[in-house]
Amino acid sequence: MNRHAKYERMLTFPEDLLPDEHTQLDRHLDECHSCRSTADRYSRHEALLRPLAQARTPATLRGAVLSTVDEPASRFRGHRRRLVLVSVLTASLVGLGLPVAGPLASAAISHLPFVGTPRYKGHGYTSKALYTITPRPIPPGTVGEQQAISIALRHAEVAPRGKLPPNVQVTARFGIYSDVTYDSSPAWIVTFSGPGVNIENDDGGIPLPGAPPYVQPPPDRSDTVVIDGKTGQFLEEIVS
Amino acid sequence: MTVREMVGSPIEASETARSRLIELMNRYEQPLYAFLVVLAGDREVAGDCAQETFLRAYQNLMKGKPVNVQWLYKVARHRAIDEFHHRPAHVGLEQIDEIPSPLPSESVETVAVRRALARLSSEDREVLYLARVDRFKAPEIAVMLGIRPGAVRVRLHRAHARFQHAYGEE
Numbered sequence: 543m544n545r546h547a548k549y550e551r552m553l554t555f556p557e558d559l560l561p562d563e564h565t566q567l568d569r570h571l572d573e574c575h576s577c578r579s580t581a582d583r584y585s586r587h588e589a590l591l592r593p594l595a596q597a598r599t600p601a602t603l604r605g606a607v608l609s610t611v612d613e614p615a616s617r618f619r620g621h622r623r624r625l626v627l628v629s630v631l632t633a634s635l636v637g638l639g640l641p642v643a644g645p646l647a648s649a650a651i652s653h654l655p656f657v658g659t660p661r662y663k664g665h666g667y668t669s670k671a672l673y674t675i676t677p678r679p680i681p682p683g684t685v686g687e688q689q690a691i692s693i694a695l696r697h698a699e700v701a702p703r704g705k706l707p708p709n710v711q712v713t714a715r716f717g718i719y720s721d722v723t724y725d726s727s728p729a730w731i732v733t734f735s736g737p738g739v740n741i742e743n744d745d746g747g748i749p750l751p752g753a754p755p756y757v758q759p760p761p762d763r764s765d766t767v768v769i770d771g772k773t774g775q776f777l778e779e780i781v782s
Numbered sequence: 783m784t785v786r787e788m789v790g791s792p793i794e795a796s797e798t799a800r801s802r803l804i805e806l807m808n809r810y811e812q813p814l815y816a817f818l819v820v821l822a823g824d825r826e827v828a829g830d831c832a833q834e835t836f837l838r839a840y841q842n843l844m845k846g847k848p849v850n851v852q853w854l855y856k857v858a859r860h861r862a863i864d865e866f867h868h869r870p871a872h873v874g875l876e877q878i879d880e881i882p883s884p885l886p887s888e889s890v891e892t893v894a895v896r897r898a899l900a901r902l903s904s905e906d907r908e909v910l911y912l913a914r915v916d917r918f919k920a921p922e923i924a925v926m927l928g929i930r931p932g933a934v935r936v937r938l939h940r941a942h943a944r945f946q947h948a949y950g951e952e
Contacts, residue, residue: 551935554913554942555920587942588914590949593892595915597816600829604807607836611800696863699929703903776860779928 549577553584675731677717685774687714690730694767697776700734709738719768719777728771735764799843806839810851813916814858820911822862823900831861852925859908859926898949906941913938 549570552559559567571578685693691714695701700710712734719729740763768778814835818828835858839849899907912923913934920931927934 547939550939551932554935554938558919558921583946584914584942587910587945587949590891590895591910591914593889594820594895594911595813595816596888597812597819597825597828599812599815599832600825603815603829603833604811606833607803607807607840608800610833610837611803611840697860702905775864 546574546576549574550580553577553581675715675717675719675729677715678728680716680771681728684716684728684771685730685769687716687730689774690714690769690771691732693769693774693776694730694732694734697779698732698734698765698767699779700739700765706734707738707740709736710734711736716771727777729777730769730771731766732769733764733766739763739765799840802843802849803836803840806849806854807836810854811836814854817855817908817911817916818858818862820896820899820915821859821904821908822865827862827865831858831865834861852922855912855926856928863904895949898945901948902941902944905937906944909934909937910941910945 549567552563552567556564556567571581691712694714695704695706698706700706706712712732715731715733717729717731718726719731766780767776768780769775770777811832815828815832818831819825822828822831835854838857839854842849842853899910902910908927909923912918912926913920918926920934923934924931929937
């Protein structure tokens with residue numbers, strides 16, 4: 543990495559720098575026209591991009607979320623309404639001298655639909671904590687292995703834009719996945735490993751005066767993507 | 783029923799989760815939607831993704847699990863990626879052909895910025911937006927994108943260069 547690249551990376555998040563790092567950066571900017579123009583470019587881009595934050599939220603969004611959240615209560619109310627309806631109709635029919643029609647009416651009404659329980663689609667968790675996978679036979683209706691791998695490719699850091707570099711082995715295991723934040727769930731664990739996996743690590747920034755020489759951590763050599771076995775949706779990525 | 787008994791009742795739990803969801807929406811509904819519009823390039827898709835993200839957040843809150851801003855953005859971006867991959871006429875997030883129709887309040891310059899962003903990959907768009915518009919720090923973005931903070935800095939630096947190129951062509 544050349545000297546400028548290091549300062550250019552520092553310029554990406556100057557507010558994250560320590561005071562000593564700031565001083566070094568300022569000193570460098572005083573004498574480096576190239577990095578100064580990079581800093582100007584970042585500021586200019588920020589000014590251009592900021593108005594994008596003004597997008598107006600659809601008026602229906604909040605109502606749609608809250609009405610779905612409230613659905614279980616609606617279902618309960620619907621259930622009560624149905625019981626009242628059954629009772630009234632049955633009593634009326636019995637009262638009219640039609641003892642056979644009562645149970646028939648009840649049976650017919652029992653097919654009135656409940657309001658469906660809301661279904662939520664699941665996606666990633668922030669946790670990169672330890673996880674466990676308990677191997678299980680693949681039940682019918684599970685996402686296929688090849689499909690799981692192709693979904694994992696879309697999310698894997700090792701495969702930018704779904705393209706896998708050479709010398710990467712792909713393995714897929716099926717089982718019950720769980721970690722500290724995610725419920726146990728049938729899942730495909732797709733692991734990308736081998737010499738082709740080379741996920742860049744933090745460069746550590748500029749060393750502080752008097753600090754021991756920075757040792758670049760080795761790149762990550764394994765990328766694991768967890769895919770929901772039932773829905774095929776992304777659950778988690780673990781880079782190590 | 784005593785107060786102690788009421789605390790553990792399902793209705794109480796549900797109401798707590800609901801009120802916390804509303805708090806989350808008060809704070810993050812608009813910024814999350816604006817981020818999704820840039821990422822997906824489509825207001826309708828952005829609305830759907832935001833809706834499902836908040837529903838998922840509610841599900842977590844109901845289980846007593848924490849939901850923070852990094853969680854919301856991470857879930858939202860994966861939802862946006864999945865949305866495009868599930869479309870019949872599959873168009874990747876990397877290939878946004880159209881930008882959202884300009885709002886009356888948007889300047890010509892902002893429309894040009896949207897057009898330039900649409901030419902970038904989703905990885906470039908999201909890191910530019912999260913760092914320069916929402917002003918998240920590198921470690922926060924790292925959690926959202928599932929990469930290292932160092933990789934965020936590298937990605938952002940490269941995204942700036944590509945944005946400069948794309949915007950310069952406008």
